[in-house]
Amino acid sequence: MDAEDWIPTSWRMKKAAQTVEYPDQDHLSNVLNKIKSLPPLVTPSEIERLRHQLSLVQRNEAFLLHAGDCAESFEACTQQNISAKVGLILSFSLILIWGARLPVVRIGRIAGQYAKPRSSVTEKVGDREVMIFRGDNVNGFNPDERTPDPERLLSAYFHSTATLNHIRGLLTSGFGSLHHPRDWSLSHVRSKSLKAEYEVISEGLADALDFTKTIGLGSGREAQSYERGGGRSVLGEADLYTSHEGLLLDYEEAMTRKYPIPDSIVSRELGTPAPEKYYNTSAHFLWVGDRTRQLNGAHVEYFRGIRNPIGIKIGPSMAAEELVTLLDVVNPGRDSGRITLITRYGAEKIDSHLASHIKAVQASGHPVIWVCDPMHGNTLISSTGLKTRHFGTIISELTSCLRIHSECGSRLGGVSLEFTGELNEEGYSVTECLGGSMELSEEQLGLRYQSFCDPRLNFEQSFDVAFLISNHFKNQQPGTGTRRKGSEDVLYSELGGKR
Numbered sequence: 001m002d003a004e005d006w007i008p009t010s011w012r013m014k015k016a017a018q019t020v021e022y023p024d025q026d027h028l029s030n031v032l033n034k035i036k037s038l039p040p041l042v043t044p045s046e047i048e049r050l051r052h053q054l055s056l057v058q059r060n061e062a063f064l065l066h067a068g069d070c071a072e073s074f075e076a077c078t079q080q081n082i083s084a085k086v087g088l089i090l091s092f093s094l095i096l097i098w099g100a101r102l103p104v105v106r107i108g109r110i111a112g113q114y115a116k117p118r119s120s121v122t123e124k125v126g127d128r129e130v131m132i133f134r135g136d137n138v139n140g141f142n143p144d145e146r147t148p149d150p151e152r153l154l155s156a157y158f159h160s161t162a163t164l165n166h167i168r169g170l171l172t173s174g175f176g177s178l179h180h181p182r183d184w185s186l187s188h189v190r191s192k193s194l195k196a197e198y199e200v201i202s203e204g205l206a207d208a209l210d211f212t213k214t215i216g217l218g219s220g221r222e223a224q225s226y227e228r229g230g231g232r233s234v235l236g237e238a239d240l241y242t243s244h245e246g247l248l249l250d251y252e253e254a255m256t257r258k259y260p261i262p263d264s265i266v267s268r269e270l271g272t273p274a275p276e277k278y279y280n281t282s283a284h285f286l287w288v289g290d291r292t293r294q295l296n297g298a299h300v301e302y303f304r305g306i307r308n309p310i311g312i313k314i315g316p317s318m319a320a321e322e323l324v325t326l327l328d329v330v331n332p333g334r335d336s337g338r339i340t341l342i343t344r345y346g347a348e349k350i351d352s353h354l355a356s357h358i359k360a361v362q363a364s365g366h367p368v369i370w371v372c373d374p375m376h377g378n379t380l381i382s383s384t385g386l387k388t389r390h391f392g393t394i395i396s397e398l399t400s401c402l403r404i405h406s407e408c409g410s411r412l413g414g415v416s417l418e419f420t421g422e423l424n425e426e427g428y429s430v431t432e433c434l435g436g437s438m439e440l441s442e443e444q445l446g447l448r449y450q451s452f453c454d455p456r457l458n459f460e461q462s463f464d465v466a467f468l469i470s471n472h473f474k475n476q477q478p479g480t481g482t483r484r485k486g487s488e489d490v491l492y493s494e495l496g497g498k499r
């Protein structure tokens with residue numbers, strides 16, 4: 001339930017962290033008025049469908065994959081990039097579905113993931129001190145374009161629209177069909193063994209689909225392709241939801257609209273109006289960052305009022321009691337599927353924090369989905385000065401996370417990753433994170449480092465992670481024989497020396 005005493009502008013009475021100072025306030029108001037008049041990007045029905053699917057994740061009936069760029073850029077909004085990103089999300093989820101035998105709810109960090117919270121306000125470029133890059137919807141990556149420009153908010157709206165339109169097009173035109181899993185990414189995977197492992201899944205899937213057809217199951221409308229009149233779900237044949245960090249509250253407010261709750265959610269007597277709720281129509285799912293989740297701050301105030309399912313990033317600075325108070329504020333009605341806690345402590349720190357967070361939430365009775373973000377607590381600067389993350393450290397946090405959940409009688413409901421299917425002009429993957437089965441070294445980082453903010457896993461490294469998680473869940477299934485190793489090191493040991 002959203003709060004009765006809440007309106008989309010309530011946050012303006014509170015202090016916002018990570019604020020952007022625009023030199024021309026009238027210009028900002030004009031742009032925001034324009035955005036308010038533009039159509040929504042997503043609909044209440046889609047948002048409610050995601051809430052429902054997340055309630056399944058919360059009840060252990062599905063797994064959540066939240067993944068995509070750290071920061072999307074306007075320049076990377078091309079057919080090739082978007083297709084590669086969607087392809088990677090689909091194939092990653094297929095690997096999980098195959099191993100875990102659980103439906104996967106897919107939420108992309110896509111179609112609006114432009115704003116970045118930063119650790120510093122300024123940076124040194126040569127001998128100049130300039131404002132730090134805050135994301136394409138605030139200022140330019142080029143050091144000469146660092147003054148915040150409100151027009152970028154409008155540009156972000158249109159780039160989000162173009163991205164989403166292409167995703168919707170892809171997914172209603174067979175690209176998202178389980179009948180074509182080879183179309184999603186295989187050509188870009190250069191590792192023979194990863195390719196072979198993926199082939200096993202896609203062939204197994206083709207067989208399974210064939211078999212169900214042969215025995216007369218699934219011959220109804222749901223088994224038909226979209227072109228032959230088959231059904232479609234959110235955005236097309238496969239559900240794929242959009243998300244971004246709800247950082248720029250001016251923009252989020254402008255995209256917040258009041259709508260009746262769709263009829264299928266509330267039953268009402270004929271002639272009585274449906275209750276209305278505030279939906280953020282810029283994305284299906286929004287999250288509040290680790291740097292902006294202050295209990296009494298503007299972001300929490302904004303987030304408590306929207307009907308969308310929300311994520312909350314949690315790092316080592318979160319106190320267990322504060323977490324429970326925060327949950328009371330953003331989910332007083334204790335709705336299932338509303339809150340996803342995305343933990344990101346770092347491989348070294350997870351042992352000191354996660355268990356106490358889980359226990360406090362368990363004691364409070366709040367329904368939450370626990371998701372592991374093994375990226376944001378594990379960033380380091382390489383010897384060549386590039387921001388990077390080590391594949392082994394990422395897996396180490398993920399492994400500890402699985403172990404701690406199991407020790408606490410809890411369950412990891414999903415993962416949140418920064419990855420990309422983006423390729424350079426010759427078709428090679430980016431080189432931003434170290435290690436993985438391709439054993440990317442420090443010297444190779446500079447080859448194709450394309451990220452505007454944090455380092456992302458590339459195609460091959462993402463497949464490595466997908467297979468590790470998938471195998472982990474496969475080994476946990478009843479009837480798959482004894483678990484090969486203690487759950488604490490199942491993932492890590494699979495890496496065999498490839499740290």
Ligand SMILES: O=C[C@H](O)[C@H](O)COP(=O)(O)O
Binds near residue numbers: 116118
């Ligand atoms: O994506 C997350 C943050 O924006 C990012 O990690 C901050 O990076 P910084 O420490 O370089 O500002």
Ligand SMILES: C=C(OP(=O)(O)O)C(=O)O
Binds near residue numbers: 070288290314
């Ligand atoms: C800013 C991010 O994360 P965090 O708030 O956890 O640092 C992010 O997910 O890109």
Ligand SMILES: [Mn+2]
Binds near residue numbers: 070071376418454
């Ligand atoms: Mn990031």
